[in-house]
Amino acid sequence: MKADFDFFNDWARDELNIELDAYKEKQLQRRITTVMKSSGVDDLKEYAKLIKKDTDIRKKFLDYITINVTEFYRNKDLFEEFEEILLKTLVPKFKDINIWSAACSNGSEPYSLAMILNKNNIRLKNKIMATDLDDGILAKARIGAYRDHELKNIDKKDLDRFFNFNNGAYHINNEIKDMVSFNKHDLIVDDYKKGFHVIVCRNVTIYFKNEAKDEIYRKMHDALVPGGVFFIGATESIYNPTEFGFKKLSTFIYEKI
Numbered sequence: 001m002k003a004d005f006d007f008f009n010d011w012a013r014d015e016l017n018i019e020l021d022a023y024k025e026k027q028l029q030r031r032i033t034t035v036m037k038s039s040g041v042d043d044l045k046e047y048a049k050l051i052k053k054d055t056d057i058r059k060k061f062l063d064y065i066t067i068n069v070t071e072f073y074r075n076k077d078l079f080e081e082f083e084e085i086l087l088k089t090l091v092p093k094f095k096d097i098n099i100w101s102a103a104c105s106n107g108s109e110p111y112s113l114a115m116i117l118n119k120n121n122i123r124l125k126n127k128i129m130a131t132d133l134d135d136g137i138l139a140k141a142r143i144g145a146y147r148d149h150e151l152k153n154i155d156k157k158d159l160d161r162f163f164n165f166n167n168g169a170y171h172i173n174n175e176i177k178d179m180v181s182f183n184k185h186d187l188i189v190d191d192y193k194k195g196f197h198v199i200v201c202r203n204v205t206i207y208f209k210n211e212a213k214d215e216i217y218r219k220m221h222d223a224l225v226p227g228g229v230f231f232i233g234a235t236e237s238i239y240n241p242t243e244f245g246f247k248k249l250s251t252f253i254y255e256k257i
């Protein structure tokens with residue numbers, strides 16, 4: 001079985017340009033097996049052939065292994081903490097700020113950031129750079145239409161102010177949409193841009209092996225300006241922040257030393 005997964009990972013690297021070796025092995029293998037069986041196949045070589053020739057099967061595979069679960073202001077208390085740090089620490093230091101929302105899924109995260117900036121009149125240097133590995137979810141993010149359960153952390157006032165309701169969905173308005181640009185980026189494979197005052201990278205490194213996660217932290221550190229802030233997910237606390245050149249501002253928010 002291990003040899004089969006080794007073959008499949010090599011194949012995915014060559015054909016799909018994704019680095020499955022970086023993901024936690026057992027968890028990933030379970031997911032691949034489940035999605036493969038749901039496509040009526042029992043063998044990884046057969047499955048690879050099918051993914052190659054059938055775009056629907058390829059999409060289903062990528063959708064399943066990428067895990068796009070997200071919502072606006074995920075862990076609301078942490079976003080409140082982030083907003084406070086933004087106002088107290090970053091805004092007084094930098095005239096206008098550059099933000100990267102990495103592994104942004106359907107846009108709930110970068111649009112949450114855009115609403116915080118809008119409400120506090122904080123100037124952006126460039127549009128918020130929102131990136132994800134998954135083309136399908138990026139297309140959804142660009143449309144920006146959401147259902148009730150994704151908006152449970154947004155109060156009525158902001159819902160009225162930043163969304164238009166039509167055809168059964170809440171559409172993010174153009175003012176907020178214009179503050180964000182969406183691009184494909186793979187945290188494992190692709191180069192990182194530099195010069196960010198804020199990087200938000202939440203609920204994705206939990207899927208990676210320690211070596212891959214550590215490499216991401218090093219690259220994120222490199223991509224930040226000194227004094228820039230790194231905001232991570234609620235299960236992803238960095239145990240040894242100084243090793244990566246970070247100072248802990250709170251359990252899930254770090255500053256580049």
Ligand SMILES: C[S@@+](CC[C@H](N)C(=O)[O-])C[C@H]1O[C@@H](n2cnc3c(N)ncnc32)[C@H](O)[C@@H]1O
Nearest residue numbers: 066068069070103105133134186187202203204
């Ligand atoms: C669970 S969602 C997290 C979304 C959002 N950051 C949040 O916290 O709500 C994980 C996202 O990471 C993306 N992802 C997985 N592997 C990735 C990689 N190697 N590079 C970039 N994004 C990746 C998935 O496509 C998915 O949209």
